[in-house]
Amino acid sequence: MPMPTSDRPARRSAGRPANSTITREAIVNVALDQLDRVGAHAFSVRDVARSLDVYPSTIYWHVESKEALLAEVASLVMTGAIPPRGSGDWKTWLRSLFKRYRKAVLKHPNVAQLLGAQLVSNASLSIDLIEGVISVLLEAGATEANLREAYNCVISAMTGFMTMELAPMPLDDPKGWAAALEGRVRSIDPLEHPTLTRHLHLLANKAFILRWQNGSQVPLTSSFNAHVEIFLAGLEVFLSQENDSVD
Amino acid sequence: MPMPTSDRPARRSAGRPANSTITREAIVNVALDQLDRVGAHAFSVRDVARSLDVYPSTIYWHVESKEALLAEVASLVMTGAIPPRGSGDWKTWLRSLFKRYRKAVLKHPNVAQLLGAQLVSNASLSIDLIEGVISVLLEAGATEANLREAYNCVISAMTGFMTMELAPMPLDDPKGWAAALEGRVRSIDPLEHPTLTRHLHLLANKAFILRWQNGSQVPLTSSFNAHVEIFLAGLEVFLSQENDSVD
DNA sequence: ACCTGAACACCGTTCAAGT
DNA sequence: ACCTGAACACCGTTCAAGT
Numbered sequence: 001m002p003m004p005t006s007d008r009p010a011r012r013s014a015g016r017p018a019n020s021t022i023t024r025e026a027i028v029n030v031a032l033d034q035l036d037r038v039g040a041h042a043f044s045v046r047d048v049a050r051s052l053d054v055y056p057s058t059i060y061w062h063v064e065s066k067e068a069l070l071a072e073v074a075s076l077v078m079t080g081a082i083p084p085r086g087s088g089d090w091k092t093w094l095r096s097l098f099k100r101y102r103k104a105v106l107k108h109p110n111v112a113q114l115l116g117a118q119l120v121s122n123a124s125l126s127i128d129l130i131e132g133v134i135s136v137l138l139e140a141g142a143t144e145a146n147l148r149e150a151y152n153c154v155i156s157a158m159t160g161f162m163t164m165e166l167a168p169m170p171l172d173d174p175k176g177w178a179a180a181l182e183g184r185v186r187s188i189d190p191l192e193h194p195t196l197t198r199h200l201h202l203l204a205n206k207a208f209i210l211r212w213q214n215g216s217q218v219p220l221t222s223s224f225n226a227h228v229e230i231f232l233a234g235l236e237v238f239l240s241q242e243n244d245s246v247d
Numbered sequence: 248m249p250m251p252t253s254d255r256p257a258r259r260s261a262g263r264p265a266n267s268t269i270t271r272e273a274i275v276n277v278a279l280d281q282l283d284r285v286g287a288h289a290f291s292v293r294d295v296a297r298s299l300d301v302y303p304s305t306i307y308w309h310v311e312s313k314e315a316l317l318a319e320v321a322s323l324v325m326t327g328a329i330p331p332r333g334s335g336d337w338k339t340w341l342r343s344l345f346k347r348y349r350k351a352v353l354k355h356p357n358v359a360q361l362l363g364a365q366l367v368s369n370a371s372l373s374i375d376l377i378e379g380v381i382s383v384l385l386e387a388g389a390t391e392a393n394l395r396e397a398y399n400c401v402i403s404a405m406t407g408f409m410t411m412e413l414a415p416m417p418l419d420d421p422k423g424w425a426a427a428l429e430g431r432v433r434s435i436d437p438l439e440h441p442t443l444t445r446h447l448h449l450l451a452n453k454a455f456i457l458r459w460q461n462g463s464q465v466p467l468t469s470s471f472n473a474h475v476e477i478f479l480a481g482l483e484v485f486l487s488q489e490n491d492s493v494d
Numbered sequence: 495a496c497c498t499g500a501a502c503a504c505c506g507t508t509c510a511a512g513t
Numbered sequence: 514a515c516c517t518g519a520a521c522a523c524c525g526t527t528c529a530a531g532t
Contacts, residue, residue, distance in 0.1 A: 013512085013513075013516085013517080014511080014512045014513055014515085014516050014517045014518085022515085022516085044504085044505065044506085045505090045506065045507090046504085046505070046506080054516075054517090055516075055517055055518070055519095056505095056506080056507080057507080057508075057509085057516080057517075057518080057519095058515080058516055058517080060506090060507065060508080061514085061515060061516070062515090065506085065507085066506065066507090067417055112364075113364050116363060116364050116407075116410055116411060116414070117359075117360050117363050117364030117410055117411075117414055117415075118414060118415060125456050127435060127440060127443065128440075129456075130440075130443055130456060130457065131439075131440045131442055131443045134442045134443055134446055135442045138442065144446075144449065146473070147446060147449055147450075148449050148450055148453060148454055148469075148470065149469055149470045149472075149473035149474075150473065151450065151454055151455075152408075152454055152455055152467055152470035152473075152474070153408075153470065153473055153474045153477055155411070155454075155455040155456065156407055156408045156411050156412075156455065156474060157407075159407070159411060160363075160403055160404075160406070160407020160408060160410065160411065161399075161400075161403045161407060163363055163364055163407065163410060163411075164363060164364075164402070164403050164406060164407065164410075165403075167363070167364055167365060168364075168365060170314055188374060192378075193374060193375075193377075193378045195378055195381045195382045195385065196374065196377055196378045196381055199381055199391075199394060202391065202394055202395050203394075203395055203398065206395060207395055207398055207399055207402075208398075208399055208402040208403065209372050209376075209377060209402065210377065220399055222395075222396055223395065223396045223399035223400065225396075226393070226396035226397065226399075226400055226485060227396075227399070227400045227403060229481070229485060230400055230478065230481035230482050230484070230485045231477065231478070231481055232481070233480065233481040233484040233485065234476070234477035234478055234479070234480040234481025234482070234484070235477050235481070237477070237480040237481070237484075238473060238476060238477045238480065260497085260498080260531090260532080261496085261497050261498045261499085261530080261531045261532055269496085269497085291523085291524065291525085292524090292525065292526090293523085293524070293525080301497075301498090302497075302498055302499070302500095303524095303525080303526080304497080304498075304499080304500095304526080304527075304528085305496080305497055305498080307525090307526065307527080308495090308496060308497070309496090312525085312526085313525065313526090495532100496531105496532090497530100497531080497532085498529105498530080498531070498532100499528105499529095499530085499531095500527105500528090500529090500530100501526105501527085501528085501529100502525105502526085502527080502528105503524100503525095503526095504523105504524075504525085504526105505522100505523075505524060505525100506521105506522095506523085506524100507520105507521085507522095507523105508519105508520085508521080509518105509519090509520085509521105510517105510518095510519090510520100511516100511517080511518085511519100512515105512516080512517070512518095513514100513515090513516085513517100
């Protein structure tokens with residue numbers, strides 16, 4: 001059957017509709033819903049069209065590609081994640097940035113895959129974020145010689161951890177796969193890997209590579225917080241290193 | 248035409264072949280080639296089958312799924328990236344780990360997408376890596392109270408930066424997209440974003456969000472090195488914090 | 495045991511045609 | 514301007530059937 005959905009009774013005829021509900025904004029909202037439900041891998045523009053009860057080609061009148069749609073979705077999730085300036089020193093501002101980013105992404109865990117590994121980030125992360133990071137780094141003592149490096153490290157610190165934390169589990173057979181990994185983890189040879197064996201109880205299902213559930217089911221909050229503090233402490237050391245010629 | 252390839256003259260008939268060239272290993276090697284050429288997004292098991300001049304279903308006799316195949320490819324790239332124990336102190340070992348990881352991934356940039364954002368990492372990163380990281384962290388002074396956090400930060404520091412650095416550019420229209428971003432970057436309003444404008448020359452095409460080529464075309468080596476040093480310095484601070492009860 | 499060949503249930507995207 | 518309807522060129526995966 002050629003209908004987008006089989007149970008919807010009223011079929012819209014061609015031409016400009018009286019009630020123009022199919023806006024770009026509506027498409028993006030539905031797309032975010034889809035992404036939340038099925039993940040980036042199973043996300044399809046045909047499903048978005050089905051939810052809106054239109055043909056797939058309709059989507060392409062409002063949006064240029066699947067990629068552009070996902071970029072828009074990602075930037076929707078990111079709105080409001082940048083802290084205002086003037087709230088404390090550089091460490092406070094960066095800490096606030098990281099925490100706001102985490103909060104925003106945890107509301108829609110599947111966007112982490114977009115922000116980290118697809119260059120969607122280029123379109124989704126705002127110019128204001130960049131301006132804020134640079135200002136704060138200069139305030140922290142960054143120079144022409146190390147500003148670029150410090151900036152790149154801030155952006156990667158912001159996104160990197162959560163990209164891994166929220167990486168998707170294998171799609172099919174989630175139960176069997178989890179059981180298999182759990183079995184593999186629990187049957188590690190104590191003779192070959194004594195240290196791992198001794199500390200496995202601390203790590204099982206709460207550490208990268210050794211877990212069978214991802215961050216949306218088992219958040220790694222304390223590790224993320226450690227990650228932030230490690231980065232801030234390290235950045236301070238890094239920025240104070242080449243300052244022998246300044247003072 | 249039903250043939251997998253149209254130009255190959257000799258078509259294999261069904262049944263067990265005399266020269267059994269289609270091994271699991273051969274499939275993984277061809278898959279790595281494919282991944283290097285087309286990227287994770289365009290990678291298809293049908294293309295792998297075409298390269299081997301067999302039907303797609305043949306692949307599925309040797310390998311359980313596309314996902315499992317990519318996991319195998321990733322772990323192939325990772326072999327040998329773990330430094331041997333006993334070479335210096337914990338900082339030296341971790342630095343060596345990060346540099347080896349970078350070297351291995353740069354040889355096959357498209358696996359970065361697999362290692363970072365898909366949970367392929369679970370299958371691809373080895374148990375030996377875990378054992379090494381834990382040992383070295385204990386040597387560095389990690390306790391039961393912070394081992395898990397430190398471990399998670401090491402793994403994320405290893406993969407996070409490069410996942411972003413090697414994130415794929417938009418597939419279609421790469422030239423137009425690059426020009427568009429370049430234009431957008433160069434036309435930033437100096438009044439609204441004065442700091443960014445002043446330092447844009449340092450960042451253009453060499454910084455996250457502000458670049459139009461990815462890490463395989465424009466490597467961010469100095470930033471990665473800074474990232475490593477920032478992490479190591481920060482980790483040292485982190486591990487020495489709760490040690491007031493020890494000495 | 496290992497492969498063919500066909501089929502199933504999907505995709506993203508394009509484009510003429512309608513109103 | 515905005516949508517239909519059909520089509521194109523693909524996918525991953527399954528499964529009976531061959532040898």
